[in-house]
Structure formats: C-alpha cells, structure tokens
Amino acid sequence: MAKPFVSEASLAVADAEALVGGLAAYWAGYDVEVETVGSCVTARLGLGSGVLEPDGERLKLRLEAEDLGKLELLRSYATETLCGFLKDEALVIDWRGHMATGATFADFREVRLVSNVPVAPRVRRLTFTGSDVARFGSEADLHVRLYFPPDGLETPEWPRPGPDGRTIWPADDRRPEVRYYTVRRFLPQRDELEIDFVIHADEGPGSAFAARARPGAVCGMAGPLGRGAPAAGWTLLAGDETALPAIARILERMPRDACGAAFIEIDSAVDEMAIDHPSGVALRWLYRRGAPAGATDLLFQAVASAHLPPDADPFVWVACEYSASKAIRKHLRATRGLARDRHLVVGYWQRDMVEAAA
Structure with missing residues (x-):
C-alpha cells in the first residue's frame, strides 16, 4: 500500500x-x-x-x-x-x-465540451476532454466536482489552495459555481468522459450549462471521489433522479451473474432510460406522478419491503434527498440490523434548501 x-x-x-x-x-x-x-x-x-x-x-x-x-x-x-x-x-x-505548490488544486483539470446530446426527455449526456482526464475514470470513485464559470467570462478563473489550508476563490463576479456529478463512462481510446445531466425546472448552474453549452465550452473538473457499491452476493440499489447516473454506472459495471434489485424514483414513465444491467438484478421504476421530488416515501417503502437474502452477504447502496436518506439509514441499522460496512446511504440534496432558494 x-x-x-x-x-x-x-x-x-x-x-x-x-x-x-x-x-x-x-x-x-x-x-x-x-x-x-x-x-x-x-x-x-x-x-x-x-x-x-x-x-x-x-x-x-x-x-x-x-x-x-x-x-x-x-x-x-x-x-x-x-x-x-x-x-x-x-x-x-x-x-x-505535503503542501500545495500549483496554481490550482492538484486534482483539478480544465476541460472542454466535445458534445451535448439528449439521452432522455430530461437528461443530456455531455462529453468532455482535456489533459489527464483518465484520472477521473477511476473504478473506485464515482463523482467529480464541476466548476461552471459565469456566463460571458472570456478567461475562466479557478480556485486554488491557500497556505493556511483554505480555498482562495476568484472575486464574486468571476467565481465559478460548483456542483458534484457522476462520471457515467470514461472512453480511453479518445481521452473523453461522459457525464449525464438531469435537467431540473429550477435550472441550477449545472442544468443551465447542460441546456445551453455548445462544443468548445470550458469548465473545471476535480476529483474523483465518492464510493460506489462493492462486489456482493446480493446488491440493493435505490435512488431518485440525482442518483440515476450513479446507479446506471454501477449496474453497467456489475458482473453479468450479479444478483439484486434496483429502485429508481422518477416523476413518470417518460423519464425512464435504457440501462444495461445483469438479468439477475430486477430494475423497478417508482413514479411520483406529479408529486414534488423528495416529498414521497416511495424509496423508503421500496427499501423497507425489499427482501435481503441473509445468506448472500447483501450490500445496500442508496442516494437520495437528505431527510429520506436519514430515514432509510436508520431503518437499515435499527430494523434490518445491517452493519456499517454493508450499506452506504448518502443524501445527495436537501429539499428545504431547494425550496428556500426558489
């Protein structure tokens, strides 16, 4: 090591x-x-x-x-x-x-947009390239930080580490917005990364970039970080739209003889997308039917009712709204008795913060 x-x-x-x-x-x-x-x-x-x-x-x-x-x-x-x-x-x-010596963070790379295509009614797949982007194609880590410069900024400016450990940011009018995204696929033969963007009605910085960016657009990328689901005898995956790219990547990389189940919460059938997955993993879409994201217990009920074969050493991976993630984590530990190392439950977003910003 x-x-x-x-x-x-x-x-x-x-x-x-x-x-x-x-x-x-x-x-x-x-x-x-x-x-x-x-x-x-x-x-x-x-x-x-x-x-x-x-x-x-x-x-x-x-x-x-x-x-x-x-x-x-x-x-x-x-x-x-x-x-x-x-x-x-x-x-x-x-x-x-070990201290910083570069003009930006050691894991930061400036990347350029190669293509921007729709893959579902509310999902666009953006392909990026740049220097040393292979580092973001990690098998172990799913996510990257994306830095979106303000519109109209001719020369982007990026954050850098300060000597006291704090991040030094550009001035507010030049400061990039930061969001976390899942690398869907790394294409080594072309040194390109594919990232799926879910287009939200509130159009945050990521959605706005995905909706309007054209090939040649520049943004920053750093990472990778964020764990997926390790190999297990039986795997349960669950999440809402924000977790859809991560669940899709995990499913596509599973051994073809893998067993388990995957629950994905979306608004309606129109938001479904094709995902290559092992035949032994049952994929089920959960429809909110117009209810606000994060306002239902669809994911909790799906996880709570799922059968986890005790003799298969199951692993549970969940990513969703913060309050829902807390309830699911509590259920897995207190009711199911799952050890900490047999589940990973993450809150990707908070509904009250989204509503406050609206």
Missing part, C-alpha cells in the same frame, strides 16, 4: 478537550465514523482521515489522504470547520507536510 499524503498542525485553543468532544459529536450526527481512544479522536471523513489530540491548551491535528488532491480538499474542510467551531474567521493554521 502506498504511503498516505499527510498534513499536520498544532494550534493554541482555550479548551482543546472540549473542542475535540464537540467536533466528534458534530461528525457523529452526520454519520461520520468516529473512533475515540482516551482523549484522541479519529474521524473517517470520506476523503481521508483526521486525528485530533488535545494537548493541554493546544490541539494537535493530523490529516491523511491517498492523494494530494484529496488531502488539499480535506485540509480546506478541516480549516473551515475549525474556524466555524472557534468562531474565528481570522484563524490561521500553520499546516506542515
């Missing part, structure tokens, strides 16, 4: 032990795996791990990640989180170890 990329820091705080306890409770509330040994806390944060150790009136920090790009993002997250907890926006953390 390759050695991890590491950053360490030590900073003076009034009550380091209370701060560590507060951070552990905060992360546990978001289903982060937290391990406490004495006063030392280790948090598995997806991008990597963070170790926090109170030492009198100082807090020792150690971050580890498998590559420099994930370490830079983890360092930015840790810095911003500490600033929030300490209510000190002027806090400067002197990080040591």
